[in-house]
Amino acid sequence: MAPSPSCTRPLRRRRFNPQRDLGIRLLAIYALFVLPLVGMTLYFDRLATERLHADVENANLALAKAIAEETNLSLGSFLGAARRLGAEPAVLQASVPAMQPLFEALAKSRPEVNLVYRLNAKGIMLYHYPQGSDVAWSTIGLDFSFRPYFQKARTTHLPFFSQGRISPTTNQPVVTAVMPLWVNGEFRGLLGINISLNALSLALQQIAAAHTSAENFTVFIVDSGGNIVASSLPGPSGKGESLLGNITTLAPALGGLPGSDRTEALLLPVKGQDTLYAYTPIPAVKWGVLVGRSAEAAFNTVSAFRRATHLALALVIVAGLLFWLALSRQVLGPLEDLAAYSRHIGREGPHGADERATLETLAERPDQVGHLARTLRRMETDITARMQELHTLLETSAAVASTLDSRTVLARILAQVERLLGVQKCAIIAWDEQRQAFVAQASRGLSPRYAERLVIGRDEFNSLTLRALQANRPLQISDTETDPTATAIRPRARAEGYRSVLAVPLPTQHTPPAALVVYYPEPHTFTPQEIDLLTSFANHAAMAIENAALFARSDERLQEQTRRLEALVQSMGDALLLEDHKGQVLYANRRMAALADLSAEDLSGAETERIVQRILNHAPNAAAARAALAHAAEEGTAEVDLRLHGRLTTWQVQIFAVTDSRGVAIGHGQIWQDITANREIDRMKASLISTVSHELRTPLAAIKGYVSTLLADDVTWEPEAQREFLLTISEETDRLSDLVSDLLDLSRIEGGSLKVQPEPLDLETLIARAARNAHPAPGNRLEVHLPADLPPVFADPRHIEVVLRNLIENAVKYGGETSPVRVSATQENTYLVVRVEDEGPGIPPEHVPHVFESFYRVESGLTRQASGAGLGLAICRGFVKAHGGKIWVEPRARGTCIAFSLPLTPPNDSDTSPL
C-alpha cells in the first residue's frame, strides 16, 4: 500500500491543554511544595536578620552604655576632685604656694589631668599647674572671664564641666571640671581642672583596637553641643585631630542626638557606607557616647546567613526545575510521543518513517518507557493483524451479500481463508441429499482427484468432519502421523500431503449440515485465534449457503404466487389495465383485451390511448364517453355507455394512480366494470317506487279531490253531480282496495304464509266471474273455449279467480282495443292447462323472462301504456305455484299467450306451499 500523505507528517502531538498536561501538573505540585518553602525561608530569613540586627544594635548599645558609664564615673570623680579641691582654704584664699602641692598631687594621681588652675573673681589666671616647660604657654595673669564656663561659674555653686576646647595653656583639647568658689556668698573665682581629651580618646582607642579595621569601629564622646570630646579615631599625630569637631560633619542626621537623654540606634550612610550608630547619654555631664561601626561589617554574619539561605533556596528551585525538565524530556515527551503514536494506530494507514524511528528509539530504552514503547509496538502489530482479519471478514461479508450464487460465494470465502491464514488447502464439506453423503461443495488447493473422492458416509464416525458436526464445535488433528484418531485418514493425508487438519461446523439452520475444513502440510496446533477466525468464516459460509437456498425457495414461492395472481386477475370479470407514465400498457387482463377486440399479445406494450379508442368505438356517443373518461382521470370514476353485441351496457371506469410498496408512483390503473346489471336494479328500484306511488296516489288523489270538492263551500253542486262524485270516490276506493289486496297477496306469497283452501270448482263459472270483475272488462271480446269432458279441478276459487281476472285484464289492456280475449283449457297428463291469449303487439322477447317478477313492467319511466302496478303476473305465479302448478309465456307469432297449469289431483301438502 502506498503511504498516504498523512504518513509523512511528523508525529502530531495532542493539542496542548494545561489542565491535562502531566508536566504542568507535576510542575504545579512541585510549586505547591516549593512555594511555601520559599515563603518560610524568606520569613525566617527576615526574622533572623532582624534578630541579628537587633543583636548587633544591642551590642553597640551595650558597649556605648559601658563606655558612658565608665566615662560618667571618671568624669564624676573629676567633679568630686574639683569640689574637694575647691573646698581647700588654700584654694579659696588663692595662696599660690599652698595650692601648688595640692594641684601637683592631683595632677600626679590622675594622668588625664592636663592642667589645674585658679581664676580669681575677675577671671584672671592666678595660678596653674604644671608650669614652666610642661606647658606650652603660661597664661598666668591672663583674663579668662570671656570663657562661657566662667560666666556660668558666677551663677552656680555646684561643680560642672565646661565645653570642650583647646587649652591655650597646654595647646591641647581639653574639657574643664569647674568648681565655682564662693565664700560667704561672695564669688571668689573658680577652680578648674582641665582633663585632656586625648587621654579620654586613648581609652576609646584601646576599645576600638579590639575591633578589626574592616569593622570601621568608632567611638565618640560628644558634649551637649555635639562637639566630639573624645574619639577612638587616632589622628596623624596620635592626638585625635578630629576632637572638638562637630559630629554633624560625620553625618547631619547625628545632629539631633547630643543632649538627648535617650538611648538610640541609627543606621546612617557615612562616607559612602552604611554605618550603624548607637547613642547613649552620659548623665553626669549631659554628654553622650556614640558608637559607630560599619553596617556591612556588623551585619556580615547576617548577610552570610542570608546568602546561604538564598543559595540553598535557589539550589532547591533550580534542582526542581532541572528535575522537571529531565522528567519532561525523558518521560513526558516520550509518553506524549507514544500517546500520539497510539492514537494513530488503526487509523489513516501505517505510520510514517519518522514516527516509526521515534518509536524504535524509545523501544531501545531499558526503562519503563522502553517497555511501554515495546508493548505499543506489539499492540500495533496485533491490531494491524486483527484489522486485516476484520477487513478480510468484511470483504467476505460483501462477497456473501454480492451474489446469491452459493458456489461463487464459497469460492470467495475459501480464497479469503487462504489469504488470511496462509493455508494452501481448504474445503467446505456439506451434506448432499442426492448422494446421501457429505461431499466437498467447494475446495481450494486440494487435488481434483482428492476433492472428488472426498465423500463421507453418514456412518463414518472416525471422520473429523463428522465428529466436529456431531460435537457442534471445531475439532482438529494436530498431526495425522501421531494422532490415534487419524489412523483412518493417514493414507489419504499422506497422499494429499497434509499433516494437520481443522474442521469447523457451519451453523446452518435451514440447509443441510456442512463444515469448513482446513489442511496444513506440517504438524500444526491451531490456536484459539485461528479457530475463532475460521469460525467467523464458517458463519459467513453458512450465511451464503442459507441465503442462496432461501432465495431459491422464495423465488419458487414468488413465482407460484405470481401465477395465482395472474390467474386471478385474468379471470376477473372486470377489465383491468396498468399503464406507465408514458401511457404504455404494462399489463392488461383478458377482459380488457376482449373489450378492445385485441389479442393479449397485441395489448402488452401498446398505447393506452389506442386501446381506449378501440373501446370507445363501441360507444353510442363517443364524445360524451371521452368527456366521461377525462372526468374519471380527474375525479377517479366515471360511467361510460357501450353498445356491445347489440346490447347497451354501462361501464364504470375507475382511473387511479398506482404506487409500489414504497409509495413511488408507477403509473395509472384503469378498471372497467360492467355495471349494467346494477343500473338495471337501480332502475327497477326507482320504477317500483314510482309504480307503487302512482298506483296508490292516483285513486287517493281522485278520492281526496272529490271529497274536497264536495266539502268546498264556495260552490253548491247539483245532486246529480254530487252522486257522480261519490260514485267516483267509491270506484277509486275499490281500486285502492284491490291494489292493497294485491300487495297483501304478494306479501303473503313472498313471505310464505299464503293459505290455499282447495275445493272442486267449475272453471266456466269462475272465468265468467273473473271477466265480469275485470277492469277494464273484456265485454264481448271475451271468447271462452272449454272442452266438454273437462275433469273437475281442485283449487282455491278465490285465488284462481284472481289469476284469471289478472290475465284477462292484461289481455284487454295490452291486446289493443280490437283484439279478442281468448280463454281456453285442456287436460295435459295430470294437469289442467288454462291459456289466456290476445292478438296484441305481444311481449318483447327481452322482457319475457322477467314478466312474472314483482313490479316488473314492460315500459319504464313516466310513460305508461296502461295503468297497473306490475303485480298481476307476479301474484298469478305465486297463486299457481301455491297450487303445485306452473305459469309461463307461450310463444306466439302474434299476440300474447299466458298459460298456467293446475294439478288435477290436489297435492298432499297443498295447504301451505312456499313460492
Next chain:
Amino acid sequence: MEAPHPTVLVVDDAKSLREFVRRNLDVRGYRVVTAVNGADALEKFQAHKIDLVILDLIMPQMDGLEVIQRLRLHSNVPIIVLSALGEENTKIQALNRGADDYLTKPFGVGELLARVQAVLRRARHTPSTQESPVLVRGPVVLDRERHEVTIEGRPVNLTPTEFSLLEYLMQNTGKVLPHRAILQNVWGPEYGQEAEYLRVYIGRLRQKIEPDPNNPRYLRTERGVGYSFNA
C-alpha cells in the same frame, strides 16, 4: 284581481282526476280544455289560447317532462305539475324543465285553486304605479311594462316566475334575502318551505343571465340564508 275567464289546459290520463280538476275550475269561471295524453296536450295547446297548463307527469306515450320541454320551446305559459311522485329529484327535474309549480297527489281543491291563482297572478304581474317601470342594475335592465330583461342590451327570455324572481331580487340589490321572504314575495304568501323551487329558479336564472353560471356574478348564494343580487 282575476282576469275574466282564463283558459286552463288540464292534462291527465286518469279520467277521475282530470274530471275533478275540470269540474272545479269550470264551476269557478275558468275555461277548461282537457287532454288525455302529451300529444293531445300539445295539440290542444296549439288550438286554444291557453293561460295555464295543469299537467300530470306520468302519462302514456309522452311523459309530462317532455310535454313541459316542448311547451317551453315556444311559450312562457305558466305550468303546474301534478304528480304522484313526491321525490325531490322529480320535482327538481320538472322545475328545471320549466314548470312553475308542483302539486303532489293527493291534494285538495283548495290547494289546487290557490296554486292556480298564484301562478296566474305571477304571470299577469302588473307593476305598481309608484315604481319606476325600468330597473337598471349595472348591465342588467328589467322593464316591467314591456316585461323584458336585457343584459348589455342583449334580450333575455324569462318565464313569468323567473321574471318576478329577478325583479324582486333586483329591487333589493345588495340585500341578502332569506328563502322564505323570496318565496312569499314571488310565489305567494302560501309558500315558504319550497327551497327547492328557489334552487331551480336561481339555477335557471343564472343559466340565462350569468356570463359564467358556475361562477355567478349577479346572483350570489348566501349559504344557509338565501340569495342576493349584486350588480
